[in-house]
Amino acid sequence: MQAKEIKDKINTLIEQASSIDPTLARRLEEINRWLKHTKLGSLNSKPIVLAFLLELITDSTIWLLIKSLPSPEEQQAKFAQMTPNERYWYGYLFPKWINATDSKFYIWKQKMMSGEFNQVDSDIIKSIAQDIVRREGNFWQRYIADLSMATDLIVSHHDKKPLCIQITSVSQQFQRQKYQDWQNSLRSWEIERGLFVSYNPADSNFINQLVNVALYNSDHLAEGKYINFS
Incomplete structure (x- = not known):
């Protein structure tokens, strides 16, 4: 269009x-x-x-x-x-x-x-989404969710409970502040569960690890929990 x-x-x-x-x-x-x-x-x-x-x-x-x-x-x-x-x-x-x-x-x-907005992690997020589907999970992706709600992907698996996830390669130096900002954003939108995942691009197995964590927590993370995984 x-x-x-x-x-x-x-x-x-x-x-x-x-x-x-x-x-x-x-x-x-x-x-x-x-x-x-x-x-x-x-x-x-x-x-x-x-x-x-x-x-x-x-x-x-x-x-x-x-x-x-x-x-x-x-x-x-x-x-x-x-x-x-x-x-x-x-x-x-x-x-x-x-x-x-x-x-x-x-x-x-x-x-x-x-033109200032750039999706630096877009290829990583695409690979994660593809692996989620391959492993019989589901994902949802929206610009509004990303930019207003600090959510790169919404993921669900066996228990069909959507989980909001942010994925970042931010350095350890800035991770605590970004995690706090992310948590505040989810709370402000009354999103009741969230997963903040930071990854090391040098780790060849990190996509598999991220998908494992995303699918597991989609099924098991309790309401009111916002966890940080790196």
Whole structure:
């Protein structure tokens, strides 16, 4: 989908949301203001911005579909068709983001537009996600979760309990502060379980170790726990 189609689709979603979920409409209007002065050609040259907007369009479309169902029973039936991670996203985190004051939103959308945002761990996270699927787990990934909620991946396994995970190669010197910031962020979004994993790229087995830890804690980590693994 090109920039013009994306802008048109967001406007259409604002119209739909105005009668179904006005709070979502206001959030999408905020996105529109952010895009207002960016020319279409410039927007088309920003793949991360486009990827974020496509995710937002997908999430908003699904959310409006759920909200427009005539009864709570039908809404619950729709949630029942989803994976545990999708259900956690659409049933909890995404509506929480729609309704919350996101203190990080202004900062990261400006960085994203200016090209300052870079995903230094993206290849590692992709490899971890692929290994999770190979081992019969599930993952979910969203820019909003990453940038506002300090969550690179949402992972679930046998017990189908989603776990929010941040993955970093931060040095030991800065690890304590980053862990504290991460924990504060999860608490502020009322995310009840979290895993903070720092890795050493020089360790050839670290992806296997990270996946082991992620899948185990998805099944076993208690609510109210935020653990640091390195």
